[in-house]
Amino acid sequence: MDYDTVRTFVAAVDAGQFQEAAAELSITQQAVSKRIAALERNLGVRLFTRTPRGAELTIDGQAFLPHARELLRVAERAVASVRTGRRPLRVDVIASRVAPAGLMRGFHRTHPEIELDVVMLFDVETAVAAIRSGTIDASFRAVAMPGRPLPEDIESVRVLDEPLQLLTGPAHALATARSVTIAQLAGHRIWMPGIVAGTEWAAYYDDLVAEFGLTIEATGPNFGSDALLDTVADTPALATFMSEQTRLVWPAGHGLRRIPVTDPTPVYPHSLLWHRDNPHPALAALRDHLAATTTAHGAAGTWAPAWVLPR
DSSP, X not given: OOHHHHHHHXXXXXXXXXXXXXXXXXXXXXXXXXXXXHHHHHHTXXXXXXXXXXXXXXXXXXXXXXXXXXXXXXXXXXXXXXXXTTSOEEEEOSSTTSHHHHHHHHHHHHOTTSOEEEEOOSSHHHHHHHHHHTSOSEEEEOOOBTTBOOOTTEEEEEEEEEEEEEEEOTTSTTTTOSOEETGGGTTSEEEOTTOOTTSHHHHHHHHHHHHHTOEEEOOSOOOOHHHHXXXXXXXXXXXXXXXXXXXXXXXXXXXXXXXXXXXSEEEEEEEEEEETTOOOHHHHHHHHHHHHHSOOSSOTTEEOOTTSOOX
């Protein structure tokens, strides 16, 4: 059903005369008549009768009117949902417990007036495709993976270098250490079943293993963080890496230890990605917020893969 014919019908009802409806719509009276006639042909009924007082609704016109008004309201809401500045800012944070989700919570506290849609996409290719299609406005990612440069229309800025920590159970050989050097971890089994081949975090840990001679095992099904914590707590020979800002809660009886890693400290690089032509005003507010509230990257004594974009 043509939107303009429905809008013209409602305008004619409200005005009571085709001439006044034409003036309101900035078209000719003949155009109003043609649109109403086209709508009547489409519906197969007469909507108006002509009287000395103007145009009056038929019984069919009266029945159609409330539905026509609802059609216009739905159309207006559809347009508003994608109109720049009137729809929520859509941002991918990868997962709910990781640092990007915390960054977005901080942004929301600072800018409660900005409406947000927070989504969680799995891999960088999906995130970049969603940015380019306009499905989302921004995504937090480690960029760029070896052999997979960002498209030229995607902008990025590095916003956070997040230190890795070693997570152990109470009986692990390193459980009592205040900190451990990266060299001390050689020979220890580090279990990370959440690593998925082809992802940016898999590329990160591949480089970490190659650089420092570590043993990272990604075997077994990934039953989630709760199962991972249970296993590490009960298995003295296993430890895992956990990002510093990952939000986790475990039973007091687990006795888990989070131990800083030094000399150097491996950091996971978080960058914000967006399309260079995205005009959403809240996107600029998010970039300004991150620039003002996050720490500098590339600090002395830290390590990140060589493929990570420096800016």
